[in-house]
Amino acid sequence: MERKIFWGSMTVLGLLADLILPLWWAxxxxxxxxxxxWWIAYRSGWFE
Numbered sequence: 001m002e003r004k005i006f007w008g009s010m011t012v013l014g015l016l017a018d019l020i021l022p023l024w025w026a027x028x029x030x031x032x033x034x035x036x037x038w039w040i041a042y043r044s045g046w047f048e
Contacts, residue, residue: 006041010034 013033017026040046 002041006037009040010037013037 010033013036014026014030017029017033021029
C-alpha cells in the first residue's frame with residue numbers, strides 16, 4: 001500500500017511541478033518531491 005501511495009503522490013506532485021514551474025525549477029523540485037512523497041507514504045503514519 002505504501003508503494004502505491006508513494007508513486008501516486010510523486011506522480012501528482014511531479015506533474016503539478018511540470019505544469020506550474022519553469023523547466024529547470026521543476027527539475028530542481030524533483031528531489032524535494034521525492035522526499036515529501038516518501039515522508040507521506042512511509043513516515044507520516046496516516047496510512048497505517
